[in-house]
Amino acid sequence: NAGVTQTPKFQVLKTGQSMTLQCAQDMNHEYMSWYRQDPGMGLRLIHYSVGAGITDQGEVPNGYNVSRSTTEDFPLRLLSAAPSQTSVYFCASSYSSSGETQYFGPGTRLLVL
């Protein structure tokens, strides 16, 4: 199994540009989530999904959209990038939303100029 994969590994955007961060998992996990990690800080939840067709907001959802059309994929869209969205983004998945180990991808480093 490849586990949780994320692309791209690194991206530079200009303010106002849009882009999609890709996340895929091959473990047939129902639960997937997106976090952002700012320097010296822990992770903050952006959006999550408990299954295909179901998404919900986390702690810091503004400026981001998600969709879950398949069990495997959970893309994160930045609608109009802002410098405040410069961060490292992690995708994670688990069998369910409660009491389970979360498996993390390697992260996407995003720089917004």
Added chain:
Amino acid sequence: SQQGEEDPQALSIQEGENATMNCSYKTSINNLQWYRQNSGRGLVHLILIRSNEREKHSGRLRVTLDTSKKSSSLLITASRAADTASYFCATESDNAGNMLTFGGGTRLMVKP
């Protein structure tokens, strides 16, 4: 807002010594998890301890949970240089819809 707060923020020890990291949280939880993050990498799950458990072991790792004090500790015994990483606690509670809420982490450096 961060549910869990780790203490200390940074810890430097010699190889072979024990390392203890603490985590405090604010609301009742279903479980608490510890993760490790090597520099520039994603998080790796270490241990999950449920609210009705008081202690768990995994190899050189020992985790305790005191729900009355809303705190947990992670002990790494006989540390190695390869243990150098950031360690995060994460809590899961009904209040947050079973989402994981992470603390700010403890940066551990183990000197050879």
